[in-house]
Structures are given as C-alpha cells and as structure tokens.
Amino acid sequence: MMVAELKAGFGDAVVQLSSIQHYDSVLQQRIDQTRWDYSQEIQQLRDLVYGLKDDLGDAMRHIGLVSDLQKRLQQDLEIIKQDRVRAPAVTEHQSCRWEITSCP
Numbered sequence: 001m002m003v004a005e006l007k008a009g010f011g012d013a014v015v016q017l018s019s020i021q022h023y024d025s026v027l028q029q030r031i032d033q034t035r036w037d038y039s040q041e042i043q044q045l046r047d048l049v050y051g052l053k054d055d056l057g058d059a060m061r062h063i064g065l066v067s068d069l070q071k072r073l074q075q076d077l078e079i080i081k082q083d084r085v086r087a088p089a090v091t092e093h094q095s096c097r098w099e100i101t102s103c104p
C-alpha cells in the first residue's frame with residue numbers, strides 16, 4: 001500500500017511538473033514575443049527621432065539662410081534710404097534729360 005501511494009504521489013508530482021513546465025514555456029514565448037515587439041517599436045521610435053532630428057537640422061539651416069538674407073536685404077534697404085536722403089530730389093525736368101524719348 002505504501003508503494004502504491006508513493007507511485008500515485010510521484011505520478012501526480014510528475015503531472016504537475018509537466019503542467020508547470022508547459023505553462024513556463026508558454027510564458028517564456030510570450031515574454032520573447034513581447035520583447036521582440038517592443039524592440040521593434042523602440043527601433044521605429046529611434047528612426048522617427050533621428051528623422052525628426054535631421055528635419056530640424058534642415059529647418060535650422062534654412063532659417064539661418066533666410067535670416068542672413070534678411071539681414072543683407074535690411075542693410076541694402078538702409079543704404080538705399082541713406083542714398084535718397086543724401087541725393088537731391090530729381091525734378092521732372094531733370095528726369096526728362098535722362099529719358100530723352102519721353103520728354104515733350
């Protein structure tokens with residue numbers, strides 16, 4: 001009777017161990033799949049961040065170029081304004097001398 005009980009107990013233990021191992025295997029597969037899924041998402045986010053970084057760098061360069069151009073145009077405008085102040089006003093008669101075809 002003792003041997004039969006030991007065999008039955010041992011058999012139950014083996015069944016439980018098999019069930020635990022199977023459940024452990026299923027959990028490990030889920031962990032591996034989740035890890036892979038998250039690593040893919042992380043890589044996509046990294047790619048997105050690097051792309052945004054590149055786009056931001058391009059935008060900053062364009063802003064710098066536009067700013068430089070604006071400064072040059074502002075300087076040119078100031079020079080033109082100063083030249084107008086320094087130059088005497090041109091009368092209509094004087095302008096006719098320069099535009100011979102349009103004078104009466």
